[in-house]
Amino acid sequence: MEKKNIDWSNIGFGYIPTEKRYVSNFKNGAWDEGCLTEDNKIVMSECAGVLQYAQTCFEGLKAYTTEDGHIVVFRPDLNAQRMVDSAKRLEMPEFPVERFVEAITEVVKANAAYVPPYGTGASLYIRPYMFGISPVIGVKPAEEYQFRAFCTPVGPYFKGGAKPITIKVSDFDRAAPNGTGHVKAGLNYAMSLHAIVTAHEEGFDENMYLDPKTRTKVEETGGANFIFVTKDNKVVTPKSDSILPSITRRSLIYVAKEYLGLEVEEREVLLEEVKDFAECGLCGTAAVISPVGKIYNHGEEICFPSGMEKMGPVIQKLYDTLTGIQMGKIEAPEGWIKRIL
Numbered sequence: 574m575e576k577k578n579i580d581w582s583n584i585g586f587g588y589i590p591t592e593k594r595y596v597s598n599f600k601n602g603a604w605d606e607g608c609l610t611e612d613n614k615i616v617m618s619e620c621a622g623v624l625q626y627a628q629t630c631f632e633g634l635k636a637y638t639t640e641d642g643h644i645v646v647f648r649p650d651l652n653a654q655r656m657v658d659s660a661k662r663l664e665m666p667e668f669p670v671e672r673f674v675e676a677i678t679e680v681v682k683a684n685a686a687y688v689p690p691y692g693t694g695a696s697l698y699i700r701p702y703m704f705g706i707s708p709v710i711g712v713k714p715a716e717e718y719q720f721r722a723f724c725t726p727v728g729p730y731f732k733g734g735a736k737p738i739t740i741k742v743s744d745f746d747r748a749a750p751n752g753t754g755h756v757k758a759g760l761n762y763a764m765s766l767h768a769i770v771t772a773h774e775e776g777f778d779e780n781m782y783l784d785p786k787t788r789t790k791v792e793e794t795g796g797a798n799f800i801f802v803t804k805d806n807k808v809v810t811p812k813s814d815s816i817l818p819s820i821t822r823r824s825l826i827y828v829a830k831e832y833l834g835l836e837v838e839e840r841e842v843l844l845e846e847v848k849d850f851a852e853c854g855l856c857g858t859a860a861v862i863s864p865v866g867k868i869y870n871h872g873e874e875i876c877f878p879s880g881m882e883k884m885g886p887v888i889q890k891l892y893d894t895l896t897g898i899q900m901g902k903i904e905a906p907e908g909w910i911k912r913i914l
């Protein structure tokens with residue numbers, strides 16, 4: 574297969590439409606069989622549920638080329654299950670796990686020319702999503718839905734090495750107690766936009782959100798979970814009902830325990846104890862791990878000993894091991910890598 578003529582290392586993270594996307598419609602209580610389409614436009618009622626009351630959820634995962642030249646995706650079954658969980662919370666129909674994985678497989682196969690070659694650091698980002706498409710004016714769930722999955726090639730997240738970032742403790746909340754923080758709902762992002770624009774204006778890269786009830790515990794950022802390392806090399810990740818269960822974070826915990834023999838604690842993390850950690854990182858599909866060098870908390874600066882030049886040693890090891898597994902350089906746990914081509 575001939576690859577597209579794209580400058581893979583310099584494409585950044587933007588929407589580049591590819592030829593094919595997958596679409597399936599839910600009507601009269603059932604999903605149709607679904608198909609690939611070249612049409613990247615959606616026509617819907619002005620009164621569609623998604624437009625009026627934000628009834629939509631999404632996922633994000635990547636396809637990439639391994640060292641031995643195969644195109645693979647990483648743990649798509651977990652994205653599928655998470656979308657089922659999101660759909661339930663938003664009163665949307667479940668898109669079955671096997672059908673989700675099949676849809677991803679079809680989209681990647683049909684757009685194989687857009688999967689960046691090994692060694693470029695680039696990948697094919699896949700965006701599955703679902704939304705209420707039938708008219709809704711009185712507040713209630715829509716009756717009809719559309720599931721879609723498109724993809725777009727994205728460049729390496731870190732150009733010229735991962736530089737630690739600076740984040741601030743936000744005065745805004747991203748999730749309400751007993752709200753939707755634990756599901757991948759578009760609405761969680763809509764209400765975080767003001768907070769991130771504000772943080773950027775103030776010169777910070779990201780927000781650290783606290784638990785909305787007591788504002789004493791660390792939750793996550795707008796789109797990535799925290800991972801901390803103690804001075805005696807224990808890996809600590811915050812536990813809370815309003816954190817989005819990151820697949821990257823769950824994979825890193827497994828890697829820490831099973832590959833690196835590190836002790837791992839999933840527990841409540843107080844903002845007060847953050848200054849005692851040795852390393853801090855943000856984990857998510859986009860970057861795998863972004864190192865955090867500094868946290869700003871209302872006039873007080875927490876500077877991690879790992880500094881502003883490079884990742885801390887434990888986070889670097891976690892990063893190298895997980896990306897090694899993804900690229901086929903290190904043997905993967907059973908079922909983690911789904912080969913597409």
Ligand SMILES: *Cc1c(COP(=O)(O)O)cnc(C)c1O
Nearest residue numbers: 796797798817819820821857858
């Ligand atoms: C998607 C997302 C993450 C990262 O999850 P991954 O499965 O690792 O990509 C973290 N936090 C939030 C709020 C998210 O929406």
